[in-house]
Amino acid sequence: MSSSLVETVDIKAPVAVTWALWSDVTQWPKFLSHVRRVDPMDERRFSWQLSLPGADKAFVAELTEVVPQDRIAWKTIEGVHHAGVVTFHRLDDTSSRVALQIEYDPHGFVEHLGALTNLDSALANYDLGEFQKLAEATVAGDGPRAT
Numbered sequence: 001m002s003s004s005l006v007e008t009v010d011i012k013a014p015v016a017v018t019w020a021l022w023s024d025v026t027q028w029p030k031f032l033s034h035v036r037r038v039d040p041m042d043e044r045r046f047s048w049q050l051s052l053p054g055a056d057k058a059f060v061a062e063l064t065e066v067v068p069q070d071r072i073a074w075k076t077i078e079g080v081h082h083a084g085v086v087t088f089h090r091l092d093d094t095s096s097r098v099a100l101q102i103e104y105d106p107h108g109f110v111e112h113l114g115a116l117t118n119l120d121s122a123l124a125n126y127d128l129g130e131f132q133k134l135a136e137a138t139v140a141g142d143g144p145r146a147t
Contacts, residue, residue: 008099009128013135015088015096019069021135022086022098031130034123045077081105094139098131100124 037049059079075083082104089097
């Protein structure tokens with residue numbers, strides 16, 4: 001059984017800032033609550049270590065599409081099966097919308113329960129909220145600099 005989720009967040013930060021933060025792998029553990037580590041293997045592949053309720057997971061993901069200030073798409077090539085895309089949309093000069101879409105195959109009781117109860121969507125929504133805080137703090141001068 002395959003599951004999917006789609007979540008969006010509007011952010012008081014321009015696309016240049018939201019893109020710069022999301023495209024920087026070192027920032028991911030700051031806003032992805034279940035991510036413990038992400039290590040680049042090369043320009044397109046990353047080793048992930050997750051801590052999820054009921055299980056720790058590890059996998060290798062590969063970037064399948066990168067369009068600066070527009071979209072980042074990936075799929076796993078080792079470990080758990082999932083694929084996704086995050087897109088960046090200009091709302092005006094000072095705000096943007098970030099949309100996250102993930103397709104995955106839940107395994108085990110906890111993952112199936114998360115898919116059935118929409119806990120996975122709640123977690124994604126929480127993480128996007130954390131990203132929103134990070135991006136808005138960056139614009140206010142309280143977060144990491146966007147380059």
